[in-house]
Amino acid sequence: MSDSTPHDTPAPPFGGRSRSELGRIVVPEDELLGRVAALGKEITADYADRPPLLVGVLKGAFLFMSDLARHIDLPVELDFMAVSSYGSATKTSGVVRIIKDLDTDLTDRHVLIVEDIVDSGLTLAYLRKNLAARNPATLEVCSLLVKEGLQKVDPDLRYVGFRIPPVFVVGYGLDVDECYRNLPYVCEYAEPDR
Numbered sequence: 001m002s003d004s005t006p007h008d009t010p011a012p013p014f015g016g017r018s019r020s021e022l023g024r025i026v027v028p029e030d031e032l033l034g035r036v037a038a039l040g041k042e043i044t045a046d047y048a049d050r051p052p053l054l055v056g057v058l059k060g061a062f063l064f065m066s067d068l069a070r071h072i073d074l075p076v077e078l079d080f081m082a083v084s085s086y087g088s089a090t091k092t093s094g095v096v097r098i099i100k101d102l103d104t105d106l107t108d109r110h111v112l113i114v115e116d117i118v119d120s121g122l123t124l125a126y127l128r129k130n131l132a133a134r135n136p137a138t139l140e141v142c143s144l145l146v147k148e149g150l151q152k153v154d155p156d157l158r159y160v161g162f163r164i165p166p167v168f169v170v171g172y173g174l175d176v177d178e179c180y181r182n183l184p185y186v187c188e189y190a191e192p193d194r
């Protein structure tokens, strides 16, 4: 497994909400795109003889999943799950609710979970257990971001985009109260009372 080190520069302006909420850029756009392309190449090589079923975790992983899939040179299938673990707060509750389940039967499939970010790891632990019970041939995880030092147990990630400091981030799929998902980079969310 390989990953890259994020940058630490101020975020450029963004329309709509007060841009004072946006803090430093944690992963700039060019690094995101480069790393996603590299992950796609790695996955293409690893799954050459067994095309994977990509399971995207909505909503946060939608941009990552879309870019990643275009860099996998295999006949992949895509499906999505929507789970809720945060509501509008920025701390995990540990309670995970399935809002939308998969359409696909996972029996004997090579399943690759595509996650936006692993924080405490509770959401992923729940998902892994839930999907493993559906008898896939293999079950691996690709997470764009992992927060350093916050997981109580090893989240066992086959692919990682970037390891980042334990700060709350938005952009490239990640939101706060449904905003900022369309930022093309990942930056710190810096609202003073959070």
Ligand code: 5GP
Binding pocket: 060, 085, 086, 092, 116, 117, 118, 119, 120, 121, 122, 123, 124, 167, 168, 169, 170, 174, 175, 176
């Ligand atoms: P965990 O269960 O690992 O603590 O949290 C995983 C989920 O919480 C992620 O899939 C994501 O939806 C949300 N999350 C965790 N950290 C962040 C963050 O820094 N920013 C945003 N926007 N969401 C986060």
